[in-house]
Amino acid sequence: DGFSAEEIQSLQTLADVCAVVLSNIHDFQAMQEKNRLAALGAMAAGLAHEIRNPLAGVQGAAQYLQNEDVSDDAQEMLDIIVDEAHRLNIVVSQFLDYARPFELNLTPDHINALVGKGLTLVKAQGLPQGITVKEDLSGDLPSLFLDGARLSQVLINLLLNALQAMPDGGTLSVQTRRRVARHGNDMAEIVIADTGVGISRENLEKLFIPFFTTKEQGTGLGLAISQRIVQSHGGEIEAESLHGRGATFIVRLPIPEEDEQQENLDESI
Ligand code: ADP
Numbered sequence: 001d002g003f004s005a006e007e008i009q010s011l012q013t014l015a016d017v018c019a020v021v022l023s024n025i026h027d028f029q030a031m032q033e034k035n036r037l038a039a040l041g042a043m044a045a046g047l048a049h050e051i052r053n054p055l056a057g058v059q060g061a062a063q064y065l066q067n068e069d070v071s072d073d074a075q076e077m078l079d080i081i082v083d084e085a086h087r088l089n090i091v092v093s094q095f096l097d098y099a100r101p102f103e104l105n106l107t108p109d110h111i112n113a114l115v116g117k118g119l120t121l122v123k124a125q126g127l128p129q130g131i132t133v134k135e136d137l138s139g140d141l142p143s144l145f146l147d148g149a150r151l152s153q154v155l156i157n158l159l160l161n162a163l164q165a166m167p168d169g170g171t172l173s174v175q176t177r178r179r180v181a182r183h184g185n186d187m188a189e190i191v192i193a194d195t196g197v198g199i200s201r202e203n204l205e206k207l208f209i210p211f212f213t214t215k216e217q218g219t220g221l222g223l224a225i226s227q228r229i230v231q232s233h234g235g236e237i238e239a240e241s242l243h244g245r246g247a248t249f250i251v252r253l254p255i256p257e258e259d260e261q262q263e264n265l266d267e268s269i
């Protein structure tokens with residue numbers, strides 16, 4: 001015999017209750033996972049901090065010995081200690097940068113000026129052979145309230161990544177533009193494109209995960225930190241790439257409505 005209408009009704013009720021219980025379990029597990037990750041993050045930051053002082057000691061001691069009269073073999077070993085300690089120090093510092101809560105120091109600044117400064121800094125370090133730089137800066141962008149120092153850090157990360165992706169030369173294009181929104185805020189966009197090695201579809205999904213790197217000397221923290229900085233400005237970073245045909249990174253920052261913007265500027269005067 002089939003089920004009666006009442007039986008079907010009570011099965012339905014039972015299924016509903018099961019669904020609620022399962023969903024509660026899922027929420028609970030998600031919460032536990034979140035707490036675990038938060039605790040792990042705090043512990044990792046503590047650990048990174050603890051590594052710093054002894055590391056400085058190791059580096060200092062090795063540097064002292066470098067100036068002593070030691071055999072060539074020992075000198076070579078000392079060079080390795082100093083170099084690797086330096087590298088570890090960079091990873092630890094960048095990790096602390098990523099893990100620490102930070103407050104934005106907002107002042108009126110112009111995106112074109114930040115881009116100009118970033119390019120100047122990168123050029124000052126010496127562009128590799130065979131790199132052409134193209135700039136196309138929009139005249140249609142207002143000054144925005146930004147943390148200029150941190151956004152410069154983002155731009156430099158993106159510019160260096162682009163250069164590192166073009167070991168055999170290529171074109172680095174930097175563009176700023178205004179994206180007019182039908183709903184919500186217009187966006188100021190900074191587009192940094194290269195004609196380098198590109199990013200595989202698989203790696204595109206991992207770019208912003210801390211410590212993801214394909215470079216022997218990479219820390220894998222540049223994009224993770226950059227994303228955090230941009231998001232804390234209410235913006236976003238997007239990456240596009242066709243493998244083997246270069247990569248494009250777009251930073252989007254919201255442009256406040258005129259009145260809001262004017263009010264903020266008035267307040268800052
Ligand atoms: P790192 O530069 O230390 O490796 P990042 O977070 O800056 O760390 O970048 C993570 C990874 O993303 C890089 O190792 C590289 O594989 C990839 N990547 C980032 N920018 C580009 C780019 N412009 N072209 C190709 N790959 C890139």
Ligand code: MG
Binds near residue numbers: 157160
């Ligand atoms: Mg990088």
